[in-house]
Amino acid sequence: MFANPGGAKRSDLEDGSLSTCTVEQTITRLANLANVAIRPKEDKKLKDLASLRNRLQHYGRLHDAKVNRYVIEANAAEVLEFLTHFVDTELLPRLPPPDGETAESLTRIREGLDEIRGYVAARMRRLRPHLDPVKSRTVQCLNCDQCALVVGDKEGAYCWYCHYRRGPDDVALAYAYEVLDRTEWSAVRGELDPVYWCPACDVEALVRGVLTAADPRNPIDLCFRCGEAFSGMEE
Structure with missing residues (x-):
């Protein structure tokens, strides 16, 4: 697929000198032109x-x-x-x-x-022997997308599947941004904030609406610092 279809030449196609479009351009064309x-x-x-x-x-x-x-x-x-x-x-x-x-x-x-x-x-x-005992605080990994990221430890988070590590200071915010697609403007749009203060450890590391390996269908409020889970919380 030519990067610039309007300037495409058959000679470029035949001698292999054509400039092809990028992945980003291909995705855009599929969505906008082919309605994929x-x-x-x-x-x-x-x-x-x-x-x-x-x-x-x-x-x-x-x-x-x-x-x-x-x-x-x-x-x-x-x-x-x-x-x-x-x-x-x-x-x-x-x-x-x-x-x-x-x-x-x-x-x-x-x-x-x-x-x-x-x-x-x-x-x-x-990996079940490692993950089953901590299913209540195991979430989707930011790096490989497998439900193998264990949070709630003082050392931070660790993914048993891809060995990804994240420090305790920003793992909650990173998860809210990258997995749940929340930003600092989420509350303005009537959605949940990225992180909240945890009532158990008094650290701003509580993420609401988290799906865990223990119950992948029902979201909970989970602190990524101390590992405590909460239900029925209100603003």
């Missing part, structure tokens, strides 16, 4: 994986300690999930039935996605 529904989380995952790919291609390895094989595998599974759904719902209904080679490639992609899903699930099962 892309959720904010999918948008973020697509851009994150493209960034990881570029860094690996140009530098050979990643210099960010937060990014490891576990993060890449979990991210790749999310992106592959989106891409296979895109192919099934947006492309295949508009194209002739795929030929043998194309159909075989699609089958291999789906099988590979199942293997990645299976690996992520198997790793989470292996």
